[in-house]
Amino acid sequence: MSAPSVTLGDFEQLVLLALVRLGPDAYGATVRREIEEHAGREVSISAVYTTLERLEQKGLVRSRIGDPTPERGGRRRRHFELLPLGARSLRDAYRALVGMAAGIERRLKTFS
Amino acid sequence: MTRLALLVIRMATPRREREWVVGDTVEELARLRDASGERAARRWLQREMWRVLAQAPRHRLAVWRGPAVAAPEPTTRKGDGPVRDFFQDLRYTLRLLGRAPAFTAIAVATLALGIGANTAIFAVVNAVMLKPLPFADAERLMLVHILVPERLTAPETARAGVYSESVWSYPKYRTFTASQQVFDEIAFFSGRDLDLSGDGEPQRVRGEVVSERYPSVLGVAPLLGRPFTWDEVHEAGTPRAAMIGHGLWTRRFGGDPAVVGRTIRVNARPYTVIGVLPRGFRGLIGNADLWVPLAALEPGQLTQQQSHSYTIVARRKHDVPEQIAASAVEVLGGQVDAAHPRRDIGMPEWKARANSMYASRVDADVRRAALVLLGAVGFVLLIACVNLTNLVAAKAMTRRREVAVRVAIGASRGRIIRQFFSEGVALSALGAAGGLLVAFALLGAAAAVLPEPDVFFRSAVAPGTPRISGASGLTRIGASMIGLDAMTFVFTAGVALLTAMLVSLLPAAQASLLRPVDALKKEKAEGGARWIDARAVLMTIQIALALILLAGAGLMIRSAERLRETGIGVDPTGLFTVRIDLPGASYDSNRGQQFFAQLLERVSALPGVRSAALGLCPPVSGGCNTTIAWFPPAKEPFRDGRDPSIGIHTITPGFVGTLGVKLLRGRNITDQDRAGQPKVLLVNETAARRLWPNDDPIGKRMWAGQGSVGSGDPSEVVGVVSDVRYRAIETVPGPDVYVALAQSYQARMRLFVRSSLEPGTLAPAITREVRAIDANLPLSEVKTMDDRVADAMWRTRIGAWLLASFAALALLLTAIGIFGVMAQAVAHRTAEIGIRMALGAQARDVLGLVLRRAAIVTAAGLVIGAGSALLITRLLAALLYGVEPGDPLTFVSVAVLLGVIALVAGYIPARRATRVDAIAALRAE
Secondary structure, rough: OOOOOOOOOOOHHHHHHHHHHHHHHHHHHHHHHHHHHHHHHOHHHHHHHHHHHHHHOOOOOEEEOOOOHHOOOOOOOEEEEEEEEHHHHHHHHHHHHHHOOOHHHHHHHHOO | OOHHHHHHHHHOOHHHHHHHHHHHHHHHHHHHHHHHHHHHHHHHHHHOOOOOOOHHHHHHOOOHHHOOOOOOOOOOOOOOHHHHHHHHHHHHHHHHHOOHHHHHHHHHHHHHHHHHHHHHHHHHHHHHHHHOOOOOOOHEEEEEEEEEHHHHHHHHHOOOOOOOEEOOOHHHHHHHHHOOOEEEEEEEEEHHHHHHHHOOOOEEEEEEEEOOOOOOHHHOOOOOOOOOHHHHHHHHOOOOEEEOHHHHHHHHHHHOOOHHHOOOEOEEEEEEEEEEEEOOOOOOOOOOEEEEEHHOOHHHHOOOOOOOOOEEEEEEOOOHHHHHHHHHHHHHHHHHHOOOOOOOOOOOOOOEEEEHHHHOOHHHHHHHHHHHHHHHHHHHHHHHHHHHHHHHHHHHHHHHHHHHHHHHHHHHHHHHHHHHHHHHHHHHHHHHHHHHHHHHHHHHHHHHOOOOOOHHHOOOOOOOOOOOOOHHHHHHHHOOOOOOOOHHHHHHHHHHHHHHHHHHHHHHHHHHHOOHHHHOOOOOOOOOOOHHHHHHHHHHHHHHHHHHHHHHHHHHHHHHHHHHHHHOOOOOOOEEEEEEOOOOOOOHHHHHHHHHHHEEEEEEOOOEEEEEEOOOOOOOOOOOOOEEEEEEEOOEEEEOOOOOEEEEEEEOOOOOHHHHOOEEEEEOOOOOOOOOOEEEEEEEEHHHHHHHOOOOOOEEEEEOOOOHHOOOEEEEEEEEOOOOOOOOOOOOOEEEEEEEHHHOOOOOOEEEEEOOOOOHHHHHHHHHHHHHHOEEEEOEEEEHHHHHHHHHHHHHHHHHHHHHHHHHOOOOOOOOHHHHHHHHHHHHHHHHHHHHHHOOOOHHHHHHHHHHHHHHHHHHHHHHHHHHHHHHHHHHHOOOOOOOOOOOOHHHHHHHHHHHHHHHHHHHHHHHHHHHHHHHHHHHO
C-alpha cells in the first residue's frame, strides 16, 4: 500500500516548488519572488500566505515564527517548511505532469 | 502615497496575518528600492495594493471557510462556476447591505410597498377571473340563456336588433331538455329571498329554487342526506323538502347531524330537511344558504309558459366540443320559441344561447376595473424601481474604482454585471418577503372594510354596458376564493425578479462601460457625463408615470363628486327603509291589506316619527318592476317608435310626502282610493312627457301590466309627480306610474319612515311593532336612505379611493426621487458652486443654474405624461360619470400640482447648496 498523497491545485504546486527551491527559511515574500521570477505569475503576498496556511491545515507544510527585524518595523517573520506528505504530493504532481507531457514536449514548446 | 497603500493593505488583510504580511510587504519594498530604485518600488507597491483589494473579499471568504473548500485562485479567471460565484456574491452583498442599514431599510420598504400592492391586486384578479372554478369538470359547464330583444330588459338604452341574455320559464325548460342531445346533465336554478322560521328567530335568507340535478351537475354532493328527487321538483303536492348549507347548519342548527329529518318553516310552510350541502358551497348565485325544489316553493310556475325566472346550467358530453353545443342550442332556441307562443306585440322572435361558464365569469365593467387597477399599481412599482435604481447607482458610483480594478485584472464584464444583479436580487428578495406581508395586511383590511359584497354587483356602472347573465354570482364565488395562494407566490417571485433586473440594469451598465483608467482618476472626474443623462431620462419617465396616475385619480374623484351631487329625486335625510314580505301561505290579499294598514298606523304613532308609508321599491336600488302600458280605446301599447315599457310602483298615500317627492299637478292618491272605487294612478314627469307629449295627462286613462291595473276598466291619471331615480344614481329616470296599494295588492313592500330618531332606536321600535302584529314575520334590508345611496355609489367611491391612494404614493415616491437626485447632483458640483459664489455670483443665479436642468426635465415629464394620459384615460371612460376622460380642469390641476411638488423637491437641496461656505467646499476638494 503506497504512502498517502494529496492532489494539488496548480497554484499550490507552484508554492511547494518554491519551498523546495528556497529550503526551510522560506517565507511569504521570498516565495512570492520565486514564483514571479520563475513562473512569471504576479500574485500578492497575502495570496501566498492563504495558500500556505491551507497547505499547513492539510498537513503538507509546517510553519514557525521567526525573529523580528528592524527592516520590517519590528515585525516577525513566518517561515514555512515542506513536510513528507507535501513532498510526496509534489512528487506525484510532477510525475503526472511529466508523464502527460512525455513525447510532446516539442509541440508544447511551439504552442503560440 | 506609500503610506496610504500600506494602510490599505493593512486594512484588507485579516488581523491575525497582518504581522507577517505587512512585514513582508515592507521588506520587499525596501529590497526593491535598493535593487531597482524608488520608482520601481513604488510601482510594485501600488500594484500590490490593487491585487490585495481585488482579492480581499474572496480571501476573507476562503479564510473564514477553512480547509474544506479548494484553494481560491489568486487571480480571477473565466469559467469560475457561475452559480458558486453567484452565491458568493449574494453572501457578500448581504453583508454589504447589513453594513448600510439606512439604505437597505429605505430600499426594502419601498419595494415591499410596491410589490405588496401588486400582489394584493393580483390576488383579487386571480381569484375572480383566473382561478379554476370549484366545480367538477368546470370547463364543460355551460350556462344556457334565452335571448330577448333588448327593448324588453333595458328600455331606456335599448338598441334595435340587439338581444340580451335572460332566463327561462319552466315549460320552456322542459321543452329544451326533452329535445337536447349535447348535454349529459342539465339543471336550473334561480335566486330567491326566503323566510326561515319556526326553529328560532325568524330570519331572511338567500336561497335558490332548483331542479333535481342541482348541484350534482356541478359535481357537488350533499354532506349529509340526499339531493332532491324528480317528484319533489316536478310534481306539485309532493311533501316539501329542503337542503340547507353548511353555514346555516352550523349557525342555526349547531351542526347537529340529526338535522336531517327535522321540519323547518320556509315562507310559512313546513319543509323537511333532507340534506346538508358541503362547506363553501353557496350556489351559483354565490350567497345561498337554503335550497328548495320548484314544485314545493312555486307550484304555480309549473304551468306558466311566459313566466321567466330560471337559469339553466348544463354539462356538455365528453365528446361534444363547445362550438357544437353552442350551435345546437341556437337551433333549439328557435324551436322552443315556436313551441310556446307569446302574446306578441310586434317583437322579433326570441332565441337561445349557451356560454361556457368560464366565459361568463366577469362582466365587462369588472374586467375593465381589474385592468385599470393592475395598470395603476404596476405604474407605482415602476416609479419605485426608478427611485431604487438611482439609490443603487449612487452607491455603485462610490465603488467604481473597485469595479475598474477588477476589470483591469481580468474579471469579465459578465462577472461584474452578475455582482450587481446579485445586489438587485438581494434587495428584491427582501422586498418581496415584505411585500407578501403588505399584501396580506391589505387584503385583510379590505375584507374588514367592505360592505356586503352584494352591493358591489347590484347596479350597472355604465348604463348600456351589456350584463353577462350569471356573472355576478360567479364573481361572488370568485371573490370568496381570494387569498395568497401558489399562483400569487409565483406572481410575486416573478415581479421580484423583474424588479431585480430593472434595478441592477443601469448601475451594472454604467459600471461595466467605464474605462478603468477613467475610474482610477480623481474622485470627481467627469467620466459621469453619460451617467447624468440616463438619470434625466429616468426622472422624466417617473414624472410622466406619476402624472398619468394623478390624472386618473383626479378623474375618478371628480366622478364621485358628480355622483354625490346628483339628485335622486327624494330627500334622504332621516329616511329609513325596511323590507317586508308577507308569505302567501298565511296572507291572502285581504289579510295583507289589513296588516299593512295596521302597521302604518302603529309606526306613524311612534314618538319621533313624522310620517310613514309603503312603496314597492326603494330609490337607487337597481330598479323595480317594469311592465307594458296600454291605452284605450283599443288597448294598444304605446307606439311611435318608442318602447312601451314603464315602471310600476305600488304605494300608499303617504309615499309622496314621506319621501319628499313633489306633486307637480293634480292630486295625490288618498285613502278614498280603495278597492271598489275607480282605479287611479299617478305618473312621473318623464311618463307625462313621453306618453302625452303635448297634452295634460290629468284625466287620461291607461292600463299597466297584468293584474288589477291591467284589466277591467282603465285607471285614471289623477296627478303628476317629480322623477325619482330607482335604478342607479347615474341612470336617467324612465317613465313610472304609481298605483294605490289598496287597489292593487302586493305581498312584498317596503316601509319608509321619516323621523328624527337614530337608526339604533328606530329599527328596534319598528321591529317591535311588526312583531306585535305577527311574531313570525322577518324583516330585511333594514337601512337608512343614506346607506342606500352610499351603497349605490360604492363602486365609484372605492375606485376613486384606490386610484387616489396609488397616485398619492406615486407622488411621494417621485418627490423623494427628485430630492435624492438633486441632492446628489448638487453635491457633485459643490466645488463649482463654491467657486462661483466666491467670485461674486448671487444665490439666485446659482439656484437658477442648478434648477434649470431640473425644470427642463420636469417640463418634459409633464408634457409626455399629459400626452400619454390623454390616451390612457380613455380606458376609464366607462367608469366615469359626468366627467370626460380628457377633462381639461382635472389635467391642468394635477399637472400644476405635480410640477410644483417636483420643483419644490428640487429646490430644497439646491438652496442648501448655496449656503455652503465657498472656502470650505474648495478645501474639502
